[in-house]
Amino acid sequence: MRLATRENGTPDGELLVVSSDGTRGIPAGAPWPNLLAAITDWTAALPRLSDLATAVETDGEAIALAALRAPLPRSWQWLDGSAFASHGQLMQIAFGTDPIDTAKPLMYQGLSDRFYGPYEAVPFLREADGIDFEGEFGVVVDAVPMGVSPAEAMNHIKLLVQINDWSLRSLAVPEMKTGFGWVQAKPACSMAPFAVTPDVLGDRWSDGRVHLDLQIAWNGERFGNANGREMQFGFHDLVAHAAATRDLVAGTIIGSGTVANADYRVVGSSCISERRAIEMISTGQAETGFMSFGDRVRMEAVTPDGGTPFGAIDQIAVRRE
């Protein structure tokens, strides 16, 4: 099942059940008019949404992609991991920081009151802050009790999403050195238009990992196509980590961190900062600059037959007036 959220003038938008080809939709309507309401009451909502998913294959109205927002335009909690080991190693080079000594997943809490839509222009105050994208996968859970095991956590993963975790690199290292994590370095993220149930990916959802290439283009040029399978911890491990001492509210979104692979020289990167680290290794200095106002980034996970289950993020960075 594939879900999207259409602009309707409300903060949470209108939940649509979308056809498997992504072209048609049927509003879910009451009593689950938006995705936050549906994920909060998932067991009750699922049969109704599944019925609509069947109906929309032969019925429904054409979707105007431009009217789609993030599947969750806001939620109560966003916790972002950093689960790709090769990314972590390269970021230590990019940031000039010490290796992180922990056997646990890395995770910070980010802002969840706004997720930009896939085609929204994203405002920033200053290019000098080091505007960077980060291509990620994420999961949405229903209510998860404190102390859940990774195996139990797997059953709470109800939806998969694709995320651009916007980052401001000039602010990131000083914040990281305080130990308090990131506030200024992590403005609102963006989300691809479709949230999907795990079955949509077939065997490409396995071991709590999304085994798809994440194609990224910056100003129309190929930037990377790293695969989601190389997570050091699966999403079920990340959910269990997040829930170790708290109940997770339904609608909590957990991110993978920047998708990265060990053969980064072949597949490229999912953020500029990582490419800069690779340049430092190769030539002794970073050559690629961060984003300028007007720059465009496009991100889409692709299946072997060319399908794009999450749709595409395709947006520009702009100056906030």
Add this chain to the structure above:
Amino acid sequence: MRLATRENGTPDGELLVVSSDGTRGIPAGAPWPNLLAAITDWTAALPRLSDLATAVETDGEAIALAALRAPLPRSWQWLDGSAFASHGQLMQIAFGTDPIDTAKPLMYQGLSDRFYGPYEAVPFLREADGIDFEGEFGVVVDAVPMGVSPAEAMNHIKLLVQINDWSLRSLAVPEMKTGFGWVQAKPACSMAPFAVTPDVLGDRWSDGRVHLDLQIAWNGERFGNANGREMQFGFHDLVAHAAATRDLVAGTIIGSGTVANADYRVVGSSCISERRAIEMISTGQAETGFMSFGDRVRMEAVTPDGGTPFGAIDQIAVRRE
């Protein structure tokens, strides 16, 4: 004006306008049935709430304190500072970490989907996690635009609150050393029953600081009464810091960090970890243990004439079954 939230079976509770003696209340009703709705539409809601605040002095129903929840049982964003310099210095001793080198306020993003009520028993899985309280003040803002100045930020501070920022100390240092901030070490906070507009404090709200003693008792014994005035940065500075690269959603709560004073040998502390640091300085080792299941903590800010504008947090830590 003093506001509270009463249990009514909904996630956000029922907003009450409360008399200045804290004994009577009038439900705000539609179109602002709860505080999250009111703060989201503050300019429109304020005249109506002010009228009720006048009426409740001679009218209204008796409040059952036990039915009061946190003024905001949930909100979209919780950002906690660490603005008391003497606390920061002592925590470096308690944690065995290096001094933090930054001229900016310290701040992390915490979970905002649940704030425990003032009298709720608070569940934890393990005493071994090092259960600690942290007495704090906080502010609630309306919508704040990205890049706001500290002076402009002051005008966005609409309500003041009193918070217990529950912390798990055994988990805090390893998380801090990752640079990602705290997830497992920071479960949900609690809030005192009354949120107040700044005018309620008179000249005890000055320079963006709450000039009140925060009285804390642990199992009925006096633990500390540090004053809120010694913040290195005022709340307006903290709001501006938080909004440097993001729009703050209405209802964002910003915390002061643990209230602490330079004369901590006289006024005591607002968390156990800080007392342990003082013991380390005095005797070479920490003697006070963290909380046990069944332990009670009471926190109330007091005015010179003995008033308690926020009411009291008075709750026990319990084992989550």
